[in-house]
Amino acid sequence: MQVLHFCHTGIVKQTFFTERMRPMFHADRLIAAFDGSDDSKKALQKAIDLSKTFHADLTVVHSHNAKDTRTIVDPPRPGAGATYIGGGIASVPDPLQAERISPDPMIYEDRTEEIVAEARMLMNDSQIDGDIDILEGDPADAIIEHADRISADLIVMGSRDQNRLKKLLFGSVSEKLSSKSDIPVLIVK
Secondary structure, rough: EEEEEOOOEEEEEEEOOOHHHHHOOOOOOEEOOOOOOHHHHHHHHHHEEEEHOOOOOEEEEEEEEOOOOOEEOOOOOOOOOEEOOOOOOOOOOHHHHHHHHOOOOOOOOOHHHHHHHHHHHHHHOOOOOOEEEEEOEEEEEHHHHHHHHHHOOEEEOOOOOOOOOHHHHOOOHHHHHHHHOOOOEEEOO
């Protein structure tokens, strides 16, 4: 609110805030969803800027959906004493036995480590400290659950352009998240 005072030296302009004029929004803890895409990089940069503006804690999350990742399985190896013949091996491992052995769940063919390193680099370049958490499960549900757990005030995420058929069949993570979340969601384009 601005008030003009008239005095012998002229007009003095004073600005002050009343109780009713508090800022509309304040955040103490922000979550930025990051998957390494260009849109998520823009969203992370916006979250960094907001974190600096509000002096808020920043947590970057990457949702790792185990259903969407392919597990790396070693190819069958010849057994002890197997002999090689014309482009193959004489004794072939039992394919049913290979199915019974569960692959190591820690070996995934995805970019999780690369994505976390990229998020950390963007945060370091902006000289901001924060946490990076890896979540498992459906991205929208995992982010909402984590945001509730850490009492986040705002979720910031990018909007990935999808073709219409894929969007119609599966929906987008940003749409799911904004419709399901009780916490405000800022979608950065």
